[in-house]
Amino acid sequence: MSRINGFLGRRELLKLVGAGITATIFSESLWSEQQSAIANINSANPNPINFDQALQNLLDGNQRFIHKKRKSPHQSLEHLRLVAKAQYPFAAILGCADSRVPTEIIFDQGLGDLFVVRVAGNVASDMAIGSLEYSTAVLGTQLIVVLGHRRCGAVAEAIKNELLPGRIGYIVENIKPAIANINSLTGDVTENAVIANIKYQAAKLQQSSTILARSLHEGKLKIVSAYYNLDTGKIDILV
Numbered sequence: 001m002s003r004i005n006g007f008l009g010r011r012e013l014l015k016l017v018g019a020g021i022t023a024t025i026f027s028e029s030l031w032s033e034q035q036s037a038i039a040n041i042n043s044a045n046p047n048p049i050n051f052d053q054a055l056q057n058l059l060d061g062n063q064r065f066i067h068k069k070r071k072s073p074h075q076s077l078e079h080l081r082l083v084a085k086a087q088y089p090f091a092a093i094l095g096c097a098d099s100r101v102p103t104e105i106i107f108d109q110g111l112g113d114l115f116v117v118r119v120a121g122n123v124a125s126d127m128a129i130g131s132l133e134y135s136t137a138v139l140g141t142q143l144i145v146v147l148g149h150r151r152c153g154a155v156a157e158a159i160k161n162e163l164l165p166g167r168i169g170y171i172v173e174n175i176k177p178a179i180a181n182i183n184s185l186t187g188d189v190t191e192n193a194v195i196a197n198i199k200y201q202a203a204k205l206q207q208s209s210t211i212l213a214r215s216l217h218e219g220k221l222k223i224v225s226a227y228y229n230l231d232t233g234k235i236d237i238l239v
Contacts, residue, residue, distance in 0.1 A: 045140025
């Protein structure tokens with residue numbers, strides 16, 4: 001690329017302008033195609049469970065879990081073979097990867113019941129959002145639960161605000177915006193931060209996804225924030 005006294009020549013400038021216009025047109029075209037694709041998505045689920053019933057199913061299962069009355073449904077080899085053909089989960093969960101929060105166990109559910117995305121800090125990353133879009137748009141799931149838990153290590157690291165090795169820092173950086181104002185709250189700082197992060201990630205789902213926002217607007221989806229107590233096993237819905 002030729003420069004005269006540090007400045008671009010006229011020909012090079014026109015090339016850059018042309019490239020910029022082309023990129024803009026391509027971007028607008030891609031956006032239009034995405035909107036068209038969203039409108040044409042049809043769920044494969046012939047009988048989706050309403051989000052209110054789905055939530056009740058989860059809460060009932062959690063009650064069985066904490067009262068040691070688990071039914072352990074849909075865990076037989078016969079059911080395994082049934083869902084091997086197709087899956088129609090009645091709820092999707094964005095949960096933390098913490099080993100003490102095994103989703104199907106604490107909700108007392110089985111094979112094919114839940115579409116689970118787990119990542120440290122229950123962070124709504126691009127990959128997590130894409131997975132949840134699939135569960136909603138393709139599999140017909142009408143409920144997404146963002147499930148955080150007491151004494152979350154990822155949230156505790158975000159509070160410390162220290163340099164972390166490898167890619168652990170990527171997770172923490174996605175939690176920091178959620179806890180920016182927790183010092184103004186009364187009570188335990190870590191627990192306030194955990195709750196703030198759950199609500200932040202739930203809000204991020206609809207703010208960052210055209211598919212989820214559309215489903216919410218059409219009354220086909222509900223996003224719920226929930227808190228798991230490591231000491232009792234109880235799950236509470238946050239409002």
